[in-house]
Amino acid sequence: MNERAIHVLEFQKVRQALAQHASSSLGKEKANTLMPSPSFEKVQIWHEQTDEAATIVRKKGHVPLGGMSDIRPHIKRAEIGGALNPEELSAVALTIYAGQQMQRFTDDLREEGEDLPHLYETIDHIHGLAELRRHIEQCIDEHGAVSDSASHTLGVIRRQRRTTESRVRDKLNQMTKSSSTQKMLSDSIITIRNDRFVVPVKQEYRQAIGGIVHDQSASGQTLFIEPQAVVTMNNELRQLRVKEKEEVERILRMLSGEVAEETEALMTNVSTLAEVDFWFAKAFYGAAIKASRPALDETGHTKLFQARHPLLDSSEAVPSDIELGGDFHTMVITGPNTGGKTVTLKTFGLITFMGQAGLQIPARDGSKIGIFENVFADIGDEQSIEQSLSTFSSHMTQIVDILKEVNSNSLVLFDELGAGTDPQEGAALAMAILDEVHKKGASTIATTHYPELKAYGYNREGVINASVEFNTETLQPTYRLLIGVPGRSNAFDISRRLGLEEDIVAKAADQVGVESHKVNNMILSLERSRKRAEEDKEAAEAHLAEAEALHRSLEEELAQFQEEKERLYQKAEERAEKTLAASRAEAEEIIQQLRTLQKQSQQDIKDHELIEAKKRLEEASPKLTGKKKKPAIPKKPRHQNLQPGDEVKHIPFGQHGHIVAKRGENEFEVQLGVLKVKASLDDLQYVSRPEPVETRPLSVVKGRGQPVKTEIDLRGERYEDALHRLEKYVDEALLSGYPRVSIIHGKGTGALRKGVQQFVKQHRSIKSSRMGESGEGGSGVTVIELK
Template sequence: MLRILEYDRILGILEEQASSETGKAAIRRLTPVGEPGEAGHMLASTTEGMDVIRLKGGVSLSGVKDIKGAVDRAWLGSVLSASDLLKAAGTARAGRMVESLLASIDEESAELPILRELTGRLTDLKPLAREIDSAIDEDARVVDDASPELARIRRSMIQLQGSIRATLDQMIKSSHNQKMLQDPIITQRNDRYVIPVKVEYRSAFGGLVHDQSASGQTLFIEPESVVHQNNRLRELELEEEREVEKILAQLTGKVAEAGDALLSNLSILTELDVIFAKAEMGRVLKGVCPAINTEGVVSLKKARHPLIDPNQVVPIDVEMGRDYRAIIVTGPNTGGKTVTLKTVGLLSLMAQSGMPIPAEEGSILPVFSGVFADIGDEQSIEQNLSTFSGHMTNIIRILDRIDERSLVLMDELGAGTDPTEGAALAVAILEHILAKGCRLVATTHYNELKVFAHSRKGVINASVEFDVETLRPTYRLLIGVPGRSNAFDIARRLGLSQEVVDVARSQLSTEENHLEEMITGLASDRRIADEERADAERLRVEAEKLRREFADKLEAWEEEKGRLREAARREAKSLVTRTKREADEVLKELREWAKARPQDLKEHRLIEAKKRLDEAEPETDILRHDGVANGKLRRKIQVGDEVFVRSFGRKGQVTEDLGNGEFQVQIGSMKMKAAEETLEWKSSPHPAKEDTGYTSYRRQSADVRHELDLRGKMVDEAIPEIDKYLDNALLAGYPKVSLIHGKGTGALRTGVQKFLQRHPRVKEFRLGGQGEGGSGVTVVELR
């Protein structure tokens, strides 16, 4: 069944995304699982892999190699080759690389619980990788620094090779010898340095002949003068081989010691490579990981066949498992019916293998116990079976294996035999499959199956759309609408006379004509519904656009409102500063009067000074258009209230309510009419129990005593009271007052006196004397 649905081609695409040889091998063995928990876990890990690719780009595990055989040989005592050791080092390094990659992704960006748990099981083999890398280079050659002895041997070899070349170089450059040489070059034969000598001068050279040219005209002779040196060089080469073998044996021992950890890491890294390969395929296919359910619900949104050109494939929506368990698809040949079957089947297999599917978010799939397909002419040609026989053989095999968790896909059910018998057999097969509780998608040309789907509970008709005008299929799947044969329309469009077409129509039975009319009506209704749905979607998009625009304007308005409030706040603060300055001037004048002529400071002057302070008070209430001031409702104006007339810029008293929102206000000796919205309430002639519309900053009038009791208060609580009390005492004309703070620990006394030291209205202060309260009282003289 996997081959019929081209699952092997999907594995080929997936294998291309893997970066390790073990990952590619694991993908070739990959098959769909049948347990929802396992499938859900695989899809969850793929989703995490897609998050990693989204955040960090591609993940390469090309350094992971299949080292199982090498580890086995190391355990048996064999010495591993340099290339095998490099593979072990690459696998050891890969584990650390993945750990570092995931560690660089903070959990706020992506939690990645599955991938973090996998990498958490990796053993740190970085020391092993470092030791191998320090001894073997990327060309699998043991480096000189792998051991001191190897470095010494290779230095000796280089020196000796230089000496041999120098000796031979003198010989080939000698004018006496040049005529005897075939070419003035130094070469090697049997790993020994030689020179090419003409055969006729053999006796003129002592030494050993190691080779002869193909023509026989040249002998490759090792002169006697370098035989001893070449012998020594060979001895050094053998020493080098023994030292290299010793180094490889030591490294092999390290690999054997870490063998279990290496194989465990290999298994985990292979699993990670498969996960990242699936994630990368999701990016290539623009796919998503569907939700898994155990209720048998199939909900594919804009699903596309992954093997069809993305620029040509037509997305389909498939719903099954809620109101109906079977879909009967009808429509013309080459219209896309078979593609629909393969899309549903292949995407189910991909999801059960942990792969993303080319569909939109919100797609849902169950985990089927098996996906069974009878598609195309897949019968055995070797058995010389007819189309019908081949299909029936396959169907019989399917019916013997299905259960309630199976997905059955049948293409052209009942085809290849007498239409009447084929339709009856198809209905019987469908009933048998439905009785098993399976999910079913079948294609057919038979009208009887359209009627069956229309009348049978749990079954629904569907069709692939055909454009009669262009005589081409659109490949769109229409759920709920059976397909028309379109034979008469196509014949008419191709030029067959209307008269012949009418005669053909008259040959159909009344039931068949009614069925065609029903299908035509359903198709028309479906088109209208699609158009209305498109209009509704367009209106929804427009409404969403308007909502966003409104939200943006509201946000801009709120920002502007905040800006205006801040400007008002700054202006009010400036006004308060100016007012405080003026109040300080008034208090200064009072102090000067009190100091210069205390007997002349009459009550009317105090009243006048207080009035100036009241008039200097800033208007800090910010009134809104809805009558709210500083978050409280504006006070209703009544006769007798003191108000501020904004249009005149002065305060006055309301003497009469004229009605219709107008009042008569007296300002000094002048009376005037004013609208309520131009008035601001300032005070009432009698105290209000609850003030809901006004925030007052005025100091309340009260009898000022000659002493202030601060006992039991903290310093932070006492300081504001002292400041206010001293101002009131000055206005009352007191030259001296007493602050009662008690003895206690002395903290309150110290805090009070520190405050008095920097107070501008304090002339001097002292502790109370006998009869004044002693150290529990501070006596203050005012300026």
């Protein structure tokens, strides 16, 4: 990528902001050296990696990357035979621990079924090195010192040293507390000089104390003397310290040798953790600037929705929609100074760099960026006093270099093209440069305040005008980019608003040519037309949304009406069928009584007469239309246009239910027995769709009384009253010919349920019983089969 474009677009500031989100110096190093790539395949992989990290950040909120550090210098020194100090060895152990933490973290993600192929593949390169970490932590304590347990010898030496130190202190304490000695001391304390215990003695008592002088105060009035009584013990202590130092050095050399043996594995761990830290830095940075993953386009077509400059405060930056490519690949942005043209130019270029570096971009979801082989930018005043170059000369030097390298796969950004020289010559030169770059097929955005370039896009294919909106009421730019509308001069309007006399403004207007007036009037007309079109579009979208909401509401109400109608019809027909069954049972009972009378009285009642009587009874029974069988619906694909009322199978639960309502494009509310759950389209399998129920008259069934219900509710009854009602209800159900009924007793303390179950077992007319299923009330209901 062009280094000058990197500089003028301030991509280095994006890298600095990115580095702040890294957990280690390794991640910061990668962030600070990040460069955009011209390779479509590489950029695609980078975005996949960033997206995986962003998914984890969104779901987990953290990543266990603490403890890792750049241990590469330590590893290299150990490899060439150098001894590492305790702090360096601790850093090695902590980095190994960081790798183990990430391994456990990704193992948990695997078990949860997260689809993160890049992360899994990368973490699999980490070596556990548990034995090396254990050995280092056994020898080096949490304070970065070699611990007593590092070796048996070191433990013995340190115990001896502490014992000897205690003896020396005891001896000196006796001296400092002695009344005869205290007057000779400057202070009753024990101190250390040259690694030997001494006491502060007044100058005049030097001979009285005796011993070795190791130091004196600045005034010379106090001497730090090692009394003769502790010289031998101090010598012994010194020898123990030498042995301790030798043993510590031996332990550090041993551990450093173990580190050297794992050089390759440790280097792999470091590079892997640095890469993962870098991915998560990109994810955290994207979340901080409210960025999104862009789609990638190999043809260079860029379409940004609500794009913001990444270095500006997101609450202050004005978002803009920017498009380049497709029908046009050259855009000329015109308008007054301080209107936001340069910010728009930099926003487009910087977002392009971010996208090609694998970073999420500060734009709305659905945006896409083109992948360019190179990006060239001529932005800002590059005047050089040392090189005796004017602003114009400096810009032309850069433009000449750009024209030498630009091709059809380049992005070129020109700021104030042709500025710094005679306006007519500058405008003509700007158009010629644009023609040359346009002819080479490069994607180009140029800003200018030359009025001659306002008509540039009208007579050239693939070129479009744009401007940054300016509010003449507030005298402030809105920073909104208007594609297809060239900028117009607002000097006269601004002057009037600021109080300049009208006759002066009128005289100035007379000096402007007729053609310029026509152009400004044309631009003003375009702006008004655009605003009307935007207002009409917003109104149309609002009406459409309202109509869609009303349509969905009516569909739901219709589905509920059809469901309720079918339920009522089915309930009425079931009641009629049960009444009919009771009538037939009554007829059978009458015939049975006639047979009994025939046998008992030997009357001449013939069989054909009995059959004829039964036929008359059947003819007297009400005739039902009968429920039409629904035609078999062929099994439909799993994914189809599901609608409320459809019977479906909830695949994860393995249960059947029906759709209550549609809550989103691919989300439904499903009734599974007594449960109502939300499910996605992928969780549902279509089973059947209910046929519309035909409305037909029901025959009136005349029985001996009100039909008996197929269930009885005993909840809230006293125990004896409940069993009495139950006994009466079973008799009535038998007379009605019901094959199956439900007894609702509730769960409660279980007393009523046990009583019902005991009654069911003892009743001679009950064939079998079972507890209710999940859709029938569960253990609060007993379903019985009648004989």
